Amino acid sequence: MLTLENISFDVKGEGGEKEIIKNLSLTIDEGKFVVITGPNGGGKSTLAKLIAGIYKPTSGRILFNETDITEAGITERANMGISFAFQQPVRFKGVQVLDLIRLAAKKKLSAADACQYLSEVGLCAKDYINREVNGSLSGGELKRIEIATVLARNTQLSVFDEPEAGIDLWSFQNLIQVFERMRESTNGSILIISHQERILNIADEIVVIADGQITKKGSRDEIMPQIMGTASAVDACSVLNR
Amino acid sequence: MGQFDQKIDAIQMRILEEVAGLHEVPEGAYNIRANGKTAERSTTANIDIVSKEDGSGIDIKIRPFTKHESVHIPVVLSESGLTETVYNDFYIGEGSDVVIVAGCGIHNCGDQKSEHDGIHRFFVGKNAKVKYVEKHYGEGDGKGQRILNPVTEVTMEEGSYMEMEMVQIKGVDSTKRTTVADLDKNAKLIVRERLLTHGSQDAESSFVVNLNGEDASADVVSRSVAKEHSHQKFVSQINGNTRCAGHTECDAIIMDDAKIVAVPELTANDVDAALIHEAAIGKIAGEQIIKLMTLGLTEEEAEAQIVNGFLK
Numbered sequence: 239m240l241t242l243e244n245i246s247f248d249v250k251g252e253g254g255e256k257e258i259i260k261n262l263s264l265t266i267d268e269g270k271f272v273v274i275t276g277p278n279g280g281g282k283s284t285l286a287k288l289i290a291g292i293y294k295p296t297s298g299r300i301l302f303n304e305t306d307i308t309e310a311g312i313t314e315r316a317n318m319g320i321s322f323a324f325q326q327p328v329r330f331k332g333v334q335v336l337d338l339i340r341l342a343a344k345k346k347l348s349a350a351d352a353c354q355y356l357s358e359v360g361l362c363a364k365d366y367i368n369r370e371v372n373g374s375l376s377g378g379e380l381k382r383i384e385i386a387t388v389l390a391r392n393t394q395l396s397v398f399d400e401p402e403a404g405i406d407l408w409s410f411q412n413l414i415q416v417f418e419r420m421r422e423s424t425n426g427s428i429l430i431i432s433h434q435e436r437i438l439n440i441a442d443e444i445v446v447i448a449d450g451q452i453t454k455k456g457s458r459d460e461i462m463p464q465i466m467g468t469a470s471a472v473d474a475c476s477v478l479n480r
Numbered sequence: 481m482g483q484f485d486q487k488i489d490a491i492q493m494r495i496l497e498e499v500a501g502l503h504e505v506p507e508g509a510y511n512i513r514a515n516g517k518t519a520e521r522s523t524t525a526n527i528d529i530v531s532k533e534d535g536s537g538i539d540i541k542i543r544p545f546t547k548h549e550s551v552h553i554p555v556v557l558s559e560s561g562l563t564e565t566v567y568n569d570f571y572i573g574e575g576s577d578v579v580i581v582a583g584c585g586i587h588n589c590g591d592q593k594s595e596h597d598g599i600h601r602f603f604v605g606k607n608a609k610v611k612y613v614e615k616h617y618g619e620g621d622g623k624g625q626r627i628l629n630p631v632t633e634v635t636m637e638e639g640s641y642m643e644m645e646m647v648q649i650k651g652v653d654s655t656k657r658t659t660v661a662d663l664d665k666n667a668k669l670i671v672r673e674r675l676l677t678h679g680s681q682d683a684e685s686s687f688v689v690n691l692n693g694e695d696a697s698a699d700v701v702s703r704s705v706a707k708e709h710s711h712q713k714f715v716s717q718i719n720g721n722t723r724c725a726g727h728t729e730c731d732a733i734i735m736d737d738a739k740i741v742a743v744p745e746l747t748a749n750d751v752d753a754a755l756i757h758e759a760a761i762g763k764i765a766g767e768q769i770i771k772l773m774t775l776g777l778t779e780e781e782a783e784a785q786i787v788n789g790f791l792k
């Protein structure tokens with residue numbers, strides 16, 4: 239369904255060009271639950287932004303349902319069926335939670351329907367629906383609202399960038415259930431970037447990205463033993479040595 | 481009704497809807513002014529409205545301890561080339577609790593300028609509570625300019641409370657708003673201003689708040705968006721003359737080739753005067769637009785949503 243072909247991405251830094259994603263190829267099949275993990279700074283969020291169209295690759299091609307979307311903009315990709323929950327959700331002065339969920343759902347949802355999505359991410363809907371998506375929300379609340387916007391979109395491909403970050407332990411189990419339900423109810427695919435063993439544990443496939451490249455890829459049963467209890471999940475030295 | 485020689489027509493009715501949220505004749509007291517003359521008026525047992533003897537405006541008298549009543553005093557100008565200055569004086573009795581809705585709409589299809597300069601004076605009695613809403617709106621495809629220059633003077637007695645909501649979203653070519661308030665002991669003033677300018681519009685808003693009585697407080701917040709070639713200026717002056725608290729904030733989004741000036745001026749004449757000013761001018765954050773685009777909105781739609789929310 240989604241294919242990345244030889245994707246490279248450079249940015250201009252102080253010391254000239256820096257290659258953040260290096261000739262990376264990856265395919266995500268229909269109905270699959272794929273988890274990307276790997277060390278901080280490895281290029282995971284960058285890859286997600288390349289998929290959403292926020293960044294354009296320096297070279298390589300991106301195909302979505304066999305269509306070349308390399309040159310397609312963010313809006314176009316969103317409307318084709320790609321959703322993206324940010325690692326760091328954006329705040330909006332004056333825009334209410336209800337407004338945001340309605341925009342995401344692309345229809346005039348009733349307040350009750352919008353509440354459904356908030357309840358799913360463990361927010362007591364009536365307390366939040368009229369709140370502004372501004373600095374008054376806590377980090378975890380904002381993160382849940384971000385996830386709710388992607389749920390409301392209900393698209394073919396949903397990409398979540400570290401959805402568990404900032405979510406408390408008690409709610410964590412609920413979040414896992416949200417993803418499991420999503421996987422059952424949509425025949426779409428879910429791509430989650432995560433450092434959490436419990437999320438890795440529900441993956442069909444696991445991809446490890448370090449230093450802009452895929453270092454491991456395979457089924458959960460294949461990859462889990464390789465990364466748990468070894469230093470390779472988070473390789474502190476390679477991060478420090480950079 | 482019927483004693484006045486103007487009648488409300490369809491255009492005027494629509495403008496009334498814009499500025500005063502009126503779909504029909506309002507409840508409570510009202511005075512509707514159309515093209516320079518009073519068109520309709522209604523008073524209640526507690527709220528009296530009388531024309532000034534020299535014809536320059538009206539006096540609105542609210543009896544002490546009047547509770548939960550409202551006064552609407554919208555003004556519409558639908559003739560091109562009309563220029564008027566109107567004085568409205570509000571006497572708000574001790575201990576009352578009322579809502580006052582004012583507003584001015586101009587429909588100018590002609591080529592001459594239309595101008596309405598309203599001077600509103602509020603005398604807010606001891607412990608009285610007032611919510612004041614003022615909306616400005618202009619429309620019409622003529623070349624004639626639409627000009628509004630409202631002056632608001634507020635005198636607040638001990639323990640009184642006033643909340644002012646001032647909105648100007650569309651269609652006024654030039655506006656110069658002046659608001660001056662004097663606050664006695666324990667009085668509290670809250671101002672929320674919303675402003676959107678576009679085209680080559682010019683808007684200036686200046687506030688002077690004198691905190692004269694102990695523990696008086698004021699909170700003046702302006703949120704504005706300037707688009708295209710429009711100009712905005714926000715001047716906010718708070719004088720703390722005793723133990724008091726004042727806060728003023730200007731939060732503006734600048735777009736296209738607009739220009740925004742924010743001028744804070746805080747004067748503390750007493751060691752216990754606590755005064756704060758915050759001002760922020762900036763364009764829409766790129767990441768906000770990107771987020772909305774990932775929800776399927778175009779860049780223009782995203783901008784419109786952000787501006788809408790910001791001014792809500």
Ligand SMILES: Nc1ncnc2c1ncn2[C@@H]1O[C@H](COP(=O)(O)OP(=O)(O)OP(=O)(O)O)[C@@H](O)[C@H]1O
Pocket residue numbers: 249250251258276277278279280281282283284285325
């Ligand atoms: N716009 C940019 N300009 C310069 N460097 C960038 C830019 N965006 C990302 N980087 C760098 O690229 C690398 C990859 O960043 P990315 O955010 O993709 O990592 P990540 O794998 O998501 O890390 P984490 O697990 O910490 O979220 C980092 O070294 C980062 O500093």
Ligand SMILES: [Mg+2]
Pocket residue numbers: 282283284325399
């Ligand atoms: Mg990241």
